[in-house]
Amino acid sequence: MTKKKIHIENSVRRLRFNNDEMTQEKLADLVGISRQTVVAIEKYKYTPSLELAFKIALAFNKEIQEVFFINQ
């Protein structure tokens, strides 16, 4: 158990570009969030809920740990 604050990072931006340069708008539509939230997630300014994280991973056909990970 760690009480230290963890920094959750993600590869959403890279995955978007690897998926035919998917736009932020398209990803937002796919998972049902606003484009501003996609921007905030990509800039690590907002960590999504577990449900939203799973939705984003599913949008890229990836496992959740491939999209969201802890920066050691």
Place this chain on the structure above:
Amino acid sequence: MNIKLRNTLGEIISAAIAIIWMYSKLNAAANMSIALISQVLVQGIGISILVGIFLAIVISIFASIITGNYEKNIEDERDSMIELYAMRLSGVIFGISIVIILALLGWFNLHINFGIIAIALSGFFASIASNFLKIYFYK
């Protein structure tokens, strides 16, 4: 500027207009009856709501004309979180304001009319402060 920022700015402007309107009507508050003050406050709240709706529509139309596309206002979990933070700040400001106003009323033996007006205005100021917090998060 995205749709959330625009709508929040519209809310700030509508609250500011309502405050200015109420302030202009209540300059002789000491000589006014409570019923008259209540009418002005209710009208002010109504003006704030109507101006808010009007600004949201006008800003949305102008933004659509300028950008050439219609931006949907999608509410998601981040918006709920920001709304929660804003409501918490608004509640804290309003609560502190009420305590200060009641203390001032008793301390300086002010007319009850000032208390009613100050409580109503502090609600508007709390709303404006919470909207500024929203802008901070949306930027």
